[in-house]
Amino acid sequence: MFGNMKYKHRLNRITKISAAIAAFVIAFPLTAAILPEDRFDALYHSYQGGGMDITGPSLMLRKLLGNSTSVLGKYYVDSISAASIDVITTASPYQEERNEYTLGVDYLQNKAILSFNYTDSEENDFLAQTFSFGVSQDFFGDLSTLSMGYSRGKDQIMRMTKIDGVKQLDPNFGTEHADRHKFRLGLAQILSKNIIASLNYELITDTGFLNNPYRQVRFADGSPSEFEEYPNTRSSNAVAFRIKYHLPYRAAISGEYRYFSDTWAIEASNYLVGYTHTIKDKWIIDLRYRSYKQSAASFYSDIFPSPNSQTYMARDKELSTFDNQTLGFSISYGLMQNGWKFIDRGSINFSYDYMTFDYHDFRDASVTGYPLGQEPLYSFSSNVMQIYFSAWY
């Protein structure tokens, strides 16, 4: 009875929001939309920091079929060598690989672009499938683009363990499941001859097993560590504003601000400022600085008094209070500017980001010589590199 009323209330709310969006869409005259360009990208990425070494290739191909359909194929690999703080305090260093495949179709229908995507991600202990649908439309003399999207994700979570010295799936853990729903709404707006801005909102709801299956909590009373216990629902809201300004010469400055909150009492925000400079039409140089901070989940603690001291317990540093800073640059060099065979133009790109993470209530439990719960606070830095080739044809 109560659940039914709640459902009706939610349905009523969704209807009202849909009506508001529909009114917003028909408030402006509509014009044509453009499909993404045909292009091919080959990228090699490297992340090193906090005991993690993650490298791998990524390939992406986009091709127009006929006049109204564009197809997308993407392949991505993470080769992971892990000896992070979480691993060395509760388990042994390990190596694994994640493979991700994406297929997508964009379809130009009258004055709108409809997008469908399917992503499959596979690890030895984690399988994820995601279906996405999106629609975007240019209107108001092409000054505005409204986009909406929905994604449904299904995860299967397992746990690896060593049995008789052989690493294999933990039969005691079995397979857990999680469902994810994502609702997106975005508006990109040309504000002047030099300025473009965008506003994006995303609601994500998760149900099911949301823990990291490996991480453990520790206790002040000396009890042995136990696996974390998270709530089995989570909803989050994120809203982001981005703006770009073309300077009088061929360069641009950009800014971004995002605010996030969720039902686990985490609040986060980040901002980014960037500068893009060009040299002789061939070189594009990007400089950027990003700052992020978040508060802890309500059930997070670096150390708990004793087992069963509360229902939900987490010591996952991603749920702690911390901030991070990123300073980075990218260099792009234009190739084949006059075309070569079937290629119209290309570019070779290098990108580097230096990141620092400072935790305010997560302690480095691997350090010895300190009383339990009084170890130094944890921090680490990362070097993130990308090198990639792009060709438009």
Added chain:
Amino acid sequence: MTRLITTICLLALLCGCSVKPWVKPYERNKLADPIMTFNRDPISTSYINHVYEAREAARGAEEGQGGGCGCN
């Protein structure tokens, strides 16, 4: 919140006929420059989003999409 959106949309409906696009197509050469694109290289944006998503609790409203974990 919903009332606010509806009110803004109704106002937009009323004003829609009088407000005209203020940047003409022939005035958009700077906006058409690739350096003005928010997501110039989707393959790179997707990767860097994944790097942050695996290490931060915040999620959503980014450019591009990713999946999986690879974050232990």
